[in-house]
Amino acid sequence: MGSPDKLIKVLLFAYTDRSFSTLSKVQPNPISLPVNPKGFSQKHRLTTSETSNSSYVVSEPKELNLDFILDGTNTIAGYAYNSGNHAVKDQLAIFMHTVYFKKASEKHPRFLLVKWGDSLAFSGILSDLNLNYTLFEPNGDPLRIEVSAKFSRISNAIKNVEVLHTDWNxxxxxxxxxxxxxxDDILDWIEHSDVFFKEWEMSNKIKPGYWALFHGPPGTGKTLTASLIGKKTNQNVYRVNLSRIISKYIGETEKNLMAVLRFAEKSNSILFFDEADAIFGKRTEVGDAHDSYVNQEVSYLLNVMENYNGILIFAVKYNIQDSEINQKFQVKVPFFLPNASERFKLWKNAIPEKGKLDLKTDLEILSEKYELSATEIMNVIRFASLKTIKEKEKTISNTWIIKGIRREYEKRN
Incomplete structure (x- = not known):
């Protein structure tokens, strides 16, 4: 607790990552509001569960409304900001460059932590900002600005969203x-859809969203492909695990999904729904009231996603046979386990540049004999390379390679 006589200011910490890690700070120190607000308001929500015991959960505040002024009149007790770098226009510039503007490399809104002593600690993103200029210097520079800022809580659903990035090509x-x-179909859409809608005037006939289905066994490159599409088109790709945002509480799944869609749409991002079997696998033949409810829920969620204007990529292990769902995809992209010649290329690509195989290791034999996925091959090389480094050996031995392969087969069981 601070001294009751000490003036504690509102502090704003800005981050480029939703983890709020020290490494993602926009600047080492927070900025402070030049003049503290008279007060603030927060919005809470109660959510009732579907269960018969009528349990409910109380949420953290969903919104923070903060009204304050940037002042240069020197008429507010305890404040004097009408000189040098603390002119009102400079106060505004500091505030805007911290919480509102962002670098070109940042593909999403900044993540903010608002603190005021022991009474306020709110993490979220700036969702609304109004600036009301009320007093001016003789030269037209602002002398007082009334600021009304609304911050929205980062949904728990968004906390489960991961930015995909890769150093690979x-x-x-x-x-x-x-x-x-x-x-190629997906890349064509990203590159040419603007002309399709604006110059060919197709926006009144076709929805702007684009759905793609990646289907195939684990380890066949679905996630890496999504990452590379984002890298090539200079868009963030957010991975969403649907199983983590589906909730037992009435309406919470829809709210979670809407929060993710709004977040991605603001940042013009691609959404990659990993393990989408969690939702597509739910639809079933109606045998009772529960089956009917589940089918209605899935249909509703799919309709919500149809209104998203960006690109949605869904990854599943098995191809979807539901004709109603299949109609929603603009493209279905199959991913296969590699054949022998493809495995040979994967083995060659996986070998470290500074690593050498011993003479006993024949990649062609490994490719023919062991039916491994791309991920499994990389796991083998990682294991064998680390053992080589640990043992201070000059070459990656065939013994470590075979042991790594056996480990991958054991994982399957």
Whole structure:
């Protein structure tokens, strides 16, 4: 607790990552509001569960409304900001460059922590900002600005959203022609949809959103492909695990999903729904009232996503057979386990530049004999390389390679 006589200011911390980690701070120190607000308001919500015991959860504040002034009149006790770098226009510049503007490399709104002594600690993003200029210097510079800022809580759903990034390039992917064809369709849409809608005037006939389905076994490159699409088109790709945002509480799943969609749309991002089997696998033949409810819920969620203007990529292990759902996809991209020749390329790509295989290791034999996925091959090389480094050996031995392969087969069981 601070001294009751000490003036404690409102502090604003800005981050580029939703984890609020020290490394993602926009600047080392927070900025403070030049004049503290008279007060603030917060909005809470109660959520009732579907269960018979009528339990409910109380949320953290969903919104923070903060009204304050930037002042240069020197008429407010305890404040004197009408000189040098603390002129009102400079106060505004500091505030805006911290919480409102962002660098070109930042693809999403800044994540903010608002603190005021022990009474306020709110983390979220700036969702609304009004500036009311009320007093001016003789030269027209602002002398007082009334600021009304609304901050929105980062949904728990958004906390489960992960930004995908990769240092790899397309050469690291070994895909068959059918998979490449589907990826090209997505890239064509990203590059040319603007002309399609604006110059060809198709916006009144076709919705702007684009759905893609990636289907295939684990380890076949679905996630890496999504990352590379974002890298090529200079868009963030957010991975969403649907199983984590589906809730037992009435309406919470829809709210979670809407929060993710709004967040992505503001930042012009691609959404990658990993393990989408969690939702597509729910639809079933109606045998009782519960089946009917589940089907209605899935249909509602799909309709909500149809209104998203960006690109949605869904990843599933198995191809979807539901014709109603299939109609929603603009493209279905199959991912296959690699054949022997493709595995040979994957083995060659996986070998570290500074690593050497011993003479006993024949990649062609490994490719023919062991049916591994791309991820499994990389896991083998990671394991064998680390053992080589640990043992201070000059080459990656065939013994470590075979042991790594056996470990991957054991994982399957």
């Amino acid at each position: 397309w050469d690291h992917l070994v895909l068959n022609d059918k998979t490449k064809e589907g990826i």
